[in-house]
Amino acid sequence: MTHTDTIVAMATPSGAGAIAVIRLSGPEAITIASSLFKSNSGKDLSRQKSHTVHLGHIKDGEKIIDEVLATIFKNPYSYTGENVVEISCHGSHYIQQEIMQLCLRKGCRMAQAGEFTLRAFLNGKMDLSQAEAVADLIASDSAASHQLAMQQMRGGFSSEIQKLREELLNFASLIELELDFAEEDVEFANREEFQKLISKITHVLKRLIDSFALGNVLKNGIPVAIVGEPNVGKSTLLNALLNEERAIVSDIAGTTRDTIEDEISIGGIGFRFIDTAGIRDTEDVIEGLGIRKTFEKIEQAQVVIYLFDAEKFQVSALRQAQGDNNEFMVEIETIKNKYPLKNLIIVANKVDNLSEEKIKILEVTLSSVEGSHVLLSAKSGKGLKELETRLLDFVNTGALRNNDTIVTNSRHYDALLKALEEIIRVQEGINDNLSGDLLAIDIRQALYHLGEITGQVSNDELLGNIFANFCIGK
Known part of the structure; x- marks a missing residue:
């Protein structure tokens, strides 16, 4: 899968309805939309400002397919961080298919499940935990599951993990620096302050891990x-x-x-x-x-x-x-x-x-x-x-009422458990006066598992597993 081409998909459920929304995203999204959209005011869609809506017709040559609204979002100020056009047409199944086929003939590719959100992640519009919250928000069927998904999508969980990671990374850098001056026996990382940080991180990780018991049942139903x-x-x-x-x-x-x-x-x-x-x-x-x-x-x-x-x-x-x-x-x-x-x-x-x-x-x-x-x-x-x-x-x-961070995702729960395991090893290493190079190994592993949550550490297989569960068009 390449993420430099232009993709198209239905952003609304299949079937007949009052309206349907067709979403295009990619470098040629506005150009392709301009080639099949004729504005009622005679304006060229490709020359219009971002975040504007235009009334006109979708035409296949001289054949008018439908009267639509075309909404433009220019990069980087869009959901995906790319050029995006959303075409709101009438909800006839025939009209939807005609417009979709026309977009494909003009050079679009059919989007895969979750590919719009994947592009948003890859373009830095959201981190991985926020991207996963999008799917949870779509699937939410109660006030509690909706609130949990909204909190995660706004970055409450991400910011807490990121803060822990930055503090740990700062001390990890100091310990790594000590290794460069091993012969001089210099100590850059204050062990007393480091001990306090490890205790703090342990407390926060345990709180987040314990919250999964509540978060899991609130998300999936008790x-x-x-x-x-x-x-x-x-x-x-x-x-x-x-x-x-x-x-x-x-x-x-x-x-x-x-x-x-x-x-x-x-x-x-x-x-x-x-x-x-x-x-x-x-x-x-x-x-x-x-x-x-x-x-x-x-x-x-x-x-x-x-x-x-x-x-x-x-x-x-x-x-x-x-x-x-x-x-x-x-x-x-x-x-x-x-x-x-x-x-x-x-x-x-x-x-x-x-x-x-x-x-x-x-x-x-x-x-x-x-x-x-x-x-x-x-x-x-x-x-x-x-x-x-x-x-x-x-x-x-x-x-939930206090708007505390609650873990609902089993992948996050597993990463937190692994991170806590490594932090406990670091604590044991400090107690046993282990050398900086041995402490650094466990710190790097803890940073790795925390990074897995937000996507600072990821691979194609992980991303494929996550976004495969999304719906087409999101």
């Missing part, structure tokens, strides 16, 4: 498993949360044989709900596979909603008073003991079928269980808002 015995209303609850008939609801026990997943945004935070097969002993092979998958989903979930039938609970509570074990309480304790690190919400469903007196007894019983509990009717929607509030309570959005 997984919530809805579990419980058959016929307690798990699928009804999923449908109520989604406000649509997503899962089949039946009085027949074991209707859900496989997991059903869907996402919604609650309070600006994305939640990925997983309706699972009812937990029970069964000889049905298919249902048994579904139950096994239920426990797999519990392992993957950050929050577990344990749902039970409040009517049956009353019967079980009565038996307990007569000396029997309460099967629901046993099941709850089993899940808590098996998954002690999971956030658990105990939900009593079908409370609309209980009297006020029985509801009070149920509340007293559940209050003896450590953790969060909610009384609701998935069928009527009663208690649903309280459940949503409890779900939001599990998400510590303090860092």
Whole structure:
């Protein structure tokens, strides 16, 4: 792939619509656009100022294809840092293809996935982490994921990494300088100041690494498993949360044989709900596979909603008073003991079928269980808002509200872990009074991994992997 030619692609999704935008970028973008655009005012497009919009027609010889708006961005003041022209035409699929084919015949090449943003990176309009944030911004489907992508695209994460790298690079230069004067035994890098810097960098790297736990779930949605015995209303609850008939609801026990997943945004935070097969002993092979998958989903979930039938609970509570074990309480304790690190919400469903007196007894019983509990009717929607509030309570959005830097990208997370590993080696070297040349090796490695994040260190394979996930036209 060459980045000195002129590329073209649709900047809007394929299909018919009110308008469509076709983007050209490269040294000949304005020249090519001028050759097929005829302004209504008679002006030559190639002689117009940057950041101006012009009304006219796209013509193929004498044939008029469409009336369009052409917007000019001259280098270096454009998204890619090159000459860019954006043609806004009517959204007919035929018109789009005709203009695209005309651009190709005039000398453009079809852009590859993410090539406009790749050129922006290569031309210094943004660093690599900012470029990756563009894809995250396009994919954002909640207020939280949008805020994280915007923060990264504005350079909040980049500037923090760059500052650390510059401070470390300054000391690395002084240590390298010491090596040139090894025979004179001169010390340019103040070891006490260097120790303070290493401690500071260690603290910042650990904070960024720890933030990935929050950033990853905010970006991809917080997984919530809805579990419980058959016929307690798990699928009804999923449908109520989604406000649509997503899962089949039946009085027949074991209707859900496989997991059903869907996402919604609650309070600006994305939640990925997983309706699972009812937990029970069964000889049905298919249902048994579904139950096994239920426990797999519990392992993957950050929050577990344990749902039970409040009517049956009353019967079980009565038996307990007569000396029997309460099967629901046993099941709850089993899940808590098996998954002690999971956030658990105990939900009593079908409370609309209980009297006020029985509801009070149920509340007293559940209050003896450590953790969060909610009384609701998935069928009527009663208690649903309280459940949503409890779900939001599990998400510590303090860092998000404070606009702190939060790591969301697994590539960045991996680079930070490697950088921290090297910084710890540097710390150990200082403690053991290692020579400057050995310290310099570990410092260079730490600088390398920090540089990988912003793209100061990159290769074609890395760039190819990143930009291959972009959409065409961006």
